[in-house]
Amino acid sequence: MEAPKAAICVIGDEVLAGSITDANTPWLAKVLTPPGLILAKAFRGPSPLQRDICDTVLRLKERVGPSGFVFTSGGIGPTHDDITYTSIAAAFGCHLELHQPTVARMQEHYDKRGVELNEARLRMAHLPTDDGVEVLFTPGLWVPLVAIQGVYILPGIPRLFQQMIEAHAGRFRGPAAHARTLYTNTGEGDLAAKLGSIAALHPAVRIGSYPNVSMGLGAGEAAGPGSFKVKLQFESRNTAALDTAVAAVEEALDTFTM
Numbered sequence: 001m002e003a004p005k006a007a008i009c010v011i012g013d014e015v016l017a018g019s020i021t022d023a024n025t026p027w028l029a030k031v032l033t034p035p036g037l038i039l040a041k042a043f044r045g046p047s048p049l050q051r052d053i054c055d056t057v058l059r060l061k062e063r064v065g066p067s068g069f070v071f072t073s074g075g076i077g078p079t080h081d082d083i084t085y086t087s088i089a090a091a092f093g094c095h096l097e098l099h100q101p102t103v104a105r106m107q108e109h110y111d112k113r114g115v116e117l118n119e120a121r122l123r124m125a126h127l128p129t130d131d132g133v134e135v136l137f138t139p140g141l142w143v144p145l146v147a148i149q150g151v152y153i154l155p156g157i158p159r160l161f162q163q164m165i166e167a168h169a170g171r172f173r174g175p176a177a178h179a180r181t182l183y184t185n186t187g188e189g190d191l192a193a194k195l196g197s198i199a200a201l202h203p204a205v206r207i208g209s210y211p212n213v214s215m216g217l218g219a220g221e222a223a224g225p226g227s228f229k230v231k232l233q234f235e236s237r238n239t240a241a242l243d244t245a246v247a248a249v250e251e252a253l254d255t256f257t258m
Contacts, residue, residue, distance in 0.1 A: 053087035074156030089128035105142035183228035
């Protein structure tokens with residue numbers, strides 16, 4: 001069974017300018033892997049142009065397919081350049097309406113803080129409306145998670161983004177992934193040819209090679225006990241294919257486990 005794919009569109013000039021570091025993409029890649037999804041595509045784009053957001057989301061939706069998920073991060077605040085809801089509504093032929101359950105949750109939230117729920121803040125409750133739209137709520141938050149045909153609209157603030165994904169994690173699942181790890185004191189340049197040949201023979205297994213950058217050995221310098229030069233990571237949803245690929249690498253290379 002093929003794993004569902006996921007993609008993320010990170011919206012905001014501040015991310016492209018380097019004023020804010022995108023923490024959501026690496027976090028999402030990490031949490032989607034154990035439940036069996038593959039983060040297939042990430043896109044970072046500016047916020048001011050509706051057509052850019054619209055076109056990008058539709059391209060990502062096509063990339064992940066009907067069983068996949070597209071997540072957007074950012075652009076749902078109260079200011080003029082927060083146009084994610086408007087853009088995605090346009091992409092799917094929806095219109096925006098003031099969502100009263102969201103307004104009620106906002107009112108409670110701002111009343112507790114002695115803050116006025118003004119027109120600018122109410123912009124954040126104008127949500128895409130259509131028969132295919134779901135509005136999901138997260139315990140302890142007023143911010144809605146809007147879902148349209150597999151596209152999930154989230155805030156860019158990492159704390160909120162992560163809390164909302166975790167609260168609805170049951171939606172984002174695929175077939176279980178299995179992993180194995182080997183280590184070697186052979187350098188990447190020396191093992192690359194053999195590893196590449198084995199990877200080509202085992203397409204159902206993802207084989208990654210990761211040098212130990214903290215080791216700090218010079219050329220020709222020997223590794224000490226318990227250390228390694230390269231970690232080899234194997235991942236597959238087929239346990240038999242995984243075992244076969246690992247055995248092939250163990251036979252071809254000088255490896256060990258830790």
